[in-house]
Amino acid sequence: MAAVLSSHSRVSDDTDLVEYYYEQGYSDGLPVVPPTPEKVAAMVAALGGDPEHVEARVPPRWGVLTREVLAVNMVMAGCLPRYARIVRAAILALCEPAFNLNGVQATTHMASPLLIVNGPAAREAGMNGGCNAFGSGNRANATIGRAIRLVMLNVGGGWPGELDKSTLGSPAKYTYAVCENEAQSPLAPYHVEKGFDASDSTVFVIAAEPTHSVVNHVANDAEGILDSMVSAMSTFAHNTAVASGHCTVVLGLEHAITIAKQGWKRADVRNYLWMNAGNKFRQLAFEHRYGKVYNRFLPVWYKRDLDSRIPITPGPDNIHLFVIGGEAGRFSAFIPGWGHMSNPVLREIEGKGKKEPVCVDGTCFL
Amino acid sequence: MKTVYDPRGAVGTDTKARAARIGSLDGLRLGILDNTKWNANKLLRQVRDDLQSAHRFKSVNYYRKESFSRFADPKLVEQIRAENDIVLTAIGD
Numbered sequence: 001m002a003a004v005l006s007s008h009s010r011v012s013d014d015t016d017l018v019e020y021y022y023e024q025g026y027s028d029g030l031p032v033v034p035p036t037p038e039k040v041a042a043m044v045a046a047l048g049g050d051p052e053h054v055e056a057r058v059p060p061r062w063g064v065l066t067r068e069v070l071a072v073n074m075v076m077a078g079c080l081p082r083y084a085r086i087v088r089a090a091i092l093a094l095c096e097p098a099f100n101l102n103g104v105q106a107t108t109h110m111a112s113p114l115l116i117v118n119g120p121a122a123r124e125a126g127m128n129g130g131c132n133a134f135g136s137g138n139r140a141n142a143t144i145g146r147a148i149r150l151v152m153l154n155v156g157g158g159w160p161g162e163l164d165k166s167t168l169g170s171p172a173k174y175t176y177a178v179c180e181n182e183a184q185s186p187l188a189p190y191h192v193e194k195g196f197d198a199s200d201s202t203v204f205v206i207a208a209e210p211t212h213s214v215v216n217h218v219a220n221d222a223e224g225i226l227d228s229m230v231s232a233m234s235t236f237a238h239n240t241a242v243a244s245g246h247c248t249v250v251l252g253l254e255h256a257i258t259i260a261k262q263g264w265k266r267a268d269v270r271n272y273l274w275m276n277a278g279n280k281f282r283q284l285a286f287e288h289r290y291g292k293v294y295n296r297f298l299p300v301w302y303k304r305d306l307d308s309r310i311p312i313t314p315g316p317d318n319i320h321l322f323v324i325g326g327e328a329g330r331f332s333a334f335i336p337g338w339g340h341m342s343n344p345v346l347r348e349i350e351g352k353g354k355k356e357p358v359c360v361d362g363t364c365f366l
Numbered sequence: 367m368k369t370v371y372d373p374r375g376a377v378g379t380d381t382k383a384r385a386a387r388i389g390s391l392d393g394l395r396l397g398i399l400d401n402t403k404w405n406a407n408k409l410l411r412q413v414r415d416d417l418q419s420a421h422r423f424k425s426v427n428y429y430r431k432e433s434f435s436r437f438a439d440p441k442l443v444e445q446i447r448a449e450n451d452i453v454l455t456a457i458g459d
Contacts, residue, residue, distance in 0.1 A: 007371060007372055008369050008372065009369075009370055009372075010369060010370070011367065011368050012367060012368070013367060013368060017368065020370060024372075026373050034370075035370075035373075037369055040371065057378075058375075061374075061377060062378070063376065063377055064376045064377070064378065065375055066375065069374070072373045073373045100435060102437075103435035103436065107435070108459075154373040154374045154375075157374075296402055296404065296407075297404075341433055341434070341435035341436065342435075
């Protein structure tokens with residue numbers, strides 16, 4: 001039986017609404033935009049109307065996300081109504097069983113969902129995939145990511161110390177949303193590689209660590225640039241190395257152009273990275289210094305002799321490649337994932353999504 | 367007056383009765399569910415051995431989840447329910 005919460009109430013005219021929402025505990029730490037009936041109604045309309053329509057139940061609190069509740073959180077985050085279809089699709093992707101948002105919210109790791117948007121929807125919302133894309137300064141990026149986080153906090157109950165047990169957290173837990181720089185990328189867009197048409201719009205979500213810079217001002221060929229990426233990937237400190245799963249590789253524009261000039265395609269980049277990045281099992285087992293280590297998080301089919309090569313991901317398809325960033329600067333980024341416990345989800349924004357079974361055994365792969 | 371909103375959404379809850387408490391372990395079927403976390407099997411095997419030295423179980427059955435972070439397969443839960451009287455599980459981080 002549902003414990004019905006009153007969705008709105010009245011306070012006196014002299015109430016400071018920013019402080020009111022702080023006092024209620026409904027903020028991510030930054031001031032929220034106080035929702036008004038007019039703004040909420042406009043956002044509900046942009047979401048498709050019918051404020052009581054249930055979009056999802058958000059773990060680990062399993063709060064019921066109606067369109068009105070989603071609209072309230074979007075207004076609080078500072079979103080415009082034209083962002084609604086992106087936020088809605090991202091939330092639906094996060095709530096697919098394969099993603100395991102329950103675990104992502106509760107883990108002691110610092111992972112946060114990273115949203116990357118492809119297709120015309122990103123351009124229409126005014127998202128930034130260029131200069132400083134992962135940084136501040138763009139309303140769409142900032143508030144779309146923030147709306148996702150507010151839903152995870154308010155509806156999903158991922159409050160720090162309560163249902164979110166992250167040891168350190170990360171700045172990406174405020175907002176973590178970008179789009180691919182399709183207009184300037186020399187490579188095909190990500191969603192085209194995955195079988196969509198370039199005119200389709202998609203959301204990609206992955207449980208991710210923050211960005212790690214990959215600098216290379218020297219190499220004028222694909223191998224040299226990608227060897228720097230291999231170097232960033234080949235540590236045994238990040239979660240993908242230790243717990244397998246998926247990761248994200250972001251090529252900056254200059255790096256991508258240099259690589260593409262040699263005729264390398266997306267699959268060449270991913271295959272090269274998969275082939276060359278990795279650790280020896282002895283590193284992951286700490287030379288058995290603390291007892292014989294098997295590492296149950298890695299795939300069973302990996303050889304576990306001390307000198308066995310342990311790749312960063314089980315295969316090249318687990319490396320998700322995007323071209324993002326501004327015109328100047330020979331920088332790329334490596335973004336480790338959380339581990340095999342979560343599978344990324346790619347979803348068409350206007351599509352119905354896939355009906356998936358309860359994903360308990362890792363078979364629900366993207 | 368100003369309108370304010372609750373952004374949390376409702377939570378559905380079901381009240382479930384607690385299972386009857388067990389008075390003695392002797393003669394019962396003990397199920398152990400390993401959640402596959404890093405040290406869970408070490409912890410559970412030690413507890414299993416300690417329990418077995420102190421009690422006479424009818425049987426001891428060991429199960430493992432596919433992933434410590436995901437739900438147990440509903441079929442596995444049904445199997446454990448059918449094959450055991452009591453179940454022991456633990457996180458071993």
